[in-house]
Amino acid sequence: MRYLLGIDGGGTGCRAAVADMTGRVLGTGKSGSANIMTDMENARLNILGAANAAFADAGIDASAIPAAAAVLGLAGAMVGGNGEKLRATLPFQQSLVTSDGTIALQGALGDTDGTVVIIGTGTLFVTRQGDDIRFAGGWGFKVGDLGGGARIGRDLLEEALLAHDRFHPSSPLTDAVLHRFENNPHRIVEFAHAARPSDFGTLTPLVFEYAxxxxxxxxxIVNRAAAQIEEGLDAIMPPGQERLSLIGGLGALFEQRLSPRYRAKLQKPLHDALTGAVQLAVKNFAPVRKEAVHG
Amino acid sequence: MRYLLGIDGGGTGCRAAVADMTGRVLGTGKSGSANIMTDMENARLNILGAANAAFADAGIDASAIPAAAAVLGLAGAMVGGNGEKLRATLPFQQSLVTSDGTIALQGALGDTDGTVVIIGTGTLFVTRQGDDIRFAGGWGFKVGDLGGGARIGRDLLEEALLAHDRFHPSSPLTDAVLHRFENNPHRIVEFAHAARPSDFGTLTPLVFEYAxxxxxxxxxIVNRAAAQIEEGLDAIMPPGQERLSLIGGLGALFEQRLSPRYRAKLQKPLHDALTGAVQLAVKNFAPVRKEAVHG
Structure with a gap:
C-alpha cells in the first residue's frame, strides 16, 4: 500500500496530511518551524516530525513512510536552490518541493482560474490562468511584502516615534503604543532592533482594532496597506478574471478595505493550503486514471 | 601641563583632537568604528587609539593622557545608559560623554541659536535657543531616521523590486539597480537581508545622481526624503529662528531640495563636530576665566 503526503511548511510551523491515492485524508500532524531559508536542517527535522505525526494519526506504521509520494509547499522553496537542496535529503520515494504559494493557490481555487493574495506576516500574489501560474511580491519585509503584517507593525512603531517627536500628529493608537513601551522611545528602538518579522506582526491586530x-x-496605515495590495492586483490579475481570494492570517481583515471592483470578485477559498498540497500530490503522483479525472 | 581632548565617534570611525586649555588644537588622530550601541569594547579601544594618535601627532608623551579632560560626542551615547557605562571605563581624569548631535551643534553654530540637521546614514535634528538644547529623530533606520541615507537606499531597493513585479513603473534608475544585482530580485533580497545601515547608504549617491x-x-525618493526633513524642521525649529545648517555626508545634497522658506535660513556650518567637542571641553573643563569668556 502506497500513500500520498502533503506538507505545508513555513516560519510559524509545519503541517502534514497523509492520504490514500485518491486524495482522501487519513491523518494529519504538525510540528515546529520549517523555514528552509534560515535553518534548513531544523526545517527538515520538523517536516519529518509532522509526517510521522500524520502517519501515527492515521494508524499507519511508520515503515510505510519511505514509500510515500510527497508534495511539499514551503516558504522560500524557490529562493537560491533551497527547494532542490532540501529535496535531496528527503526520505520519501518521490518528492515535489514547491512554494507555499502554489499549494495555497491550489487549495483556494481548486482547478479554476483566479488570483490569490496570501496576506500574513508578508504578502505573496499568485495568479493562475490555465496552465500559467505567476507569482509576485513575497520578497520579505525589509524591502518588500508591502501590506503585510510585519510592514504594518513596523509602520506603527515609526508613526509612534514620529508622534513622540511631534513630526506627525499623535492619535489614541500612537498614545497606546508609546504607553505600551513605557512612554520611552528607546524601548521602541530596542524592540525594533531585535524584532523578527513576526514580532513586528504582533502589533498588527492593534492597528486594525483602532482602524x-x-x-x-x-x-x-491600513488604507495605505490596502492600496499597496491593490497595486499588486492591478499588476498581476488579468482584467477579465473573476475570482479573487485573500487568504493568510490577515486576508479576511483586508476584504472590506478593497475597492468595490475587487470586492465584487472576492470568493471564499475552497480549501486550505494543506489540502492544496494533497490535491497536487494526487495530480502528480496518483495513477494516470486519477490524473485524467482531476485534469 | 594639562590638555583638553575632543572626541567625535560614530559607526564609520573615530576622530580625536588634543588642545591646550584655551582650545588651540595641537594634534589630531583617527581610528576605526566607535559604535557604543553595537560594540562597546571595540568602541572604547578605538577611542583610546584615536586619542593616542592625537597626542603622538602633537608630539606630547602619552603619559599625559590620564591627566586629560575629555569631551566625547558619540552616536548612541544617550541610549540605555551607554554613555555612562563607557564613561566609567575611560582613563581620562575628567570625561563628559554626550551625543554626536551636541558636538555637531556646537561646531556648526558656535554659541549662537539655531538648528542643525545631521543627515548621513541617519537623520538627527538638534536645535538650540539660549540654554535650551533639544533633539529629535535619530532613532535608527529600522523605524526612524526618515530622510537619511539608509532609508533612501532601502527605498531604492524596494522600488527596484516593485518595478520588477510591475507593481510600480520602472525607470532608468530601477533598471540600473536591477542590472547591478544581475537582474535577479533574489540577489536584492539577499543583500537587504544582510545589509547594515551603511550598506543601504552606499546606494544613496546613485539616487541623487539620477535625481x-x-x-x-x-x-x-529624494523629494519624499526632503519633505520628511522639512516635517522635522516644522516640528523642532522655533518660528523666529533664523539660522539653519544641514551637515553630515548628505547635508549639502539636501540644501537645494528644501522649500524657499528654509533655504533662506541656510548658513554654512562654522566648524566641524570635532572642533565642537574641543569647544565644549574648553567650556566645561578650562579654568573659570575661560568659561567667562566663552559664556
Whole structure:
C-alpha cells in the first residue's frame, strides 16, 4: 500500500496530511518551524516530525513512510536552490518541493482560474490562468511584502516615534503604543532592533482594532496597506478574471478595505493550503486514471 | 601641563583632537568604528587609539593622557545608559560623554541659536535657543531616521523590486539597480537581508545622481526624503529662528531640495563636530576665566 503526503511548511510551523491515492485524508500532524531559508536542517527535522505525526494519526506504521509520494509547499522553496537542496535529503520515494504559494493557490481555487493574495506576516500574489501560474511580491519585509503584517507593525512603531517627536500628529493608537513601551522611545528602538518579522506582526491586530474605531493614524496605515495590495492586483490579475481570494492570517481583515471592483470578485477559498498540497500530490503522483479525472 | 581632548565617534570611525586649555588644537588622530550601541569594547579601544594618535601627532608623551579632560560626542551615547557605562571605563581624569548631535551643534553654530540637521546614514535634528538644547529623530533606520541615507537606499531597493513585479513603473534608475544585482530580485533580497545601515547608504549617491537627471523614481525618493526633513524642521525649529545648517555626508545634497522658506535660513556650518567637542571641553573643563569668556 502506497500513500500520498502533503506538507505545508513555513516560519510559524509545519503541517502534514497523509492520504490514500485518491486524495482522501487519513491523518494529519504538525510540528515546529520549517523555514528552509534560515535553518534548513531544523526545517527538515520538523517536516519529518509532522509526517510521522500524520502517519501515527492515521494508524499507519511508520515503515510505510519511505514509500510515500510527497508534495511539499514551503516558504522560500524557490529562493537560491533551497527547494532542490532540501529535496535531496528527503526520505520519501518521490518528492515535489514547491512554494507555499502554489499549494495555497491550489487549495483556494481548486482547478479554476483566479488570483490569490496570501496576506500574513508578508504578502505573496499568485495568479493562475490555465496552465500559467505567476507569482509576485513575497520578497520579505525589509524591502518588500508591502501590506503585510510585519510592514504594518513596523509602520506603527515609526508613526509612534514620529508622534513622540511631534513630526506627525499623535492619535489614541500612537498614545497606546508609546504607553505600551513605557512612554520611552528607546524601548521602541530596542524592540525594533531585535524584532523578527513576526514580532513586528504582533502589533498588527492593534492597528486594525483602532482602524475600526476611525483612529486617524490606524486608518492611514491600513488604507495605505490596502492600496499597496491593490497595486499588486492591478499588476498581476488579468482584467477579465473573476475570482479573487485573500487568504493568510490577515486576508479576511483586508476584504472590506478593497475597492468595490475587487470586492465584487472576492470568493471564499475552497480549501486550505494543506489540502492544496494533497490535491497536487494526487495530480502528480496518483495513477494516470486519477490524473485524467482531476485534469 | 594639562590638555583638553575632543572626541567625535560614530559607526564609520573615530576622530580625536588634543588642545591646550584655551582650545588651540595641537594634534589630531583617527581610528576605526566607535559604535557604543553595537560594540562597546571595540568602541572604547578605538577611542583610546584615536586619542593616542592625537597626542603622538602633537608630539606630547602619552603619559599625559590620564591627566586629560575629555569631551566625547558619540552616536548612541544617550541610549540605555551607554554613555555612562563607557564613561566609567575611560582613563581620562575628567570625561563628559554626550551625543554626536551636541558636538555637531556646537561646531556648526558656535554659541549662537539655531538648528542643525545631521543627515548621513541617519537623520538627527538638534536645535538650540539660549540654554535650551533639544533633539529629535535619530532613532535608527529600522523605524526612524526618515530622510537619511539608509532609508533612501532601502527605498531604492524596494522600488527596484516593485518595478520588477510591475507593481510600480520602472525607470532608468530601477533598471540600473536591477542590472547591478544581475537582474535577479533574489540577489536584492539577499543583500537587504544582510545589509547594515551603511550598506543601504552606499546606494544613496546613485539616487541623487539620477535625481539630478530627472529620473522619476529617483525624484520621488529624494523629494519624499526632503519633505520628511522639512516635517522635522516644522516640528523642532522655533518660528523666529533664523539660522539653519544641514551637515553630515548628505547635508549639502539636501540644501537645494528644501522649500524657499528654509533655504533662506541656510548658513554654512562654522566648524566641524570635532572642533565642537574641543569647544565644549574648553567650556566645561578650562579654568573659570575661560568659561567667562566663552559664556
Amino acid at each position: 475600526a474605531h476611525d483612529d486617524a493614524v490606524a486608518l492611514a | 539630478a537627471h530627472d529620473d522619476a523614481v529617483a525624484l520621488a
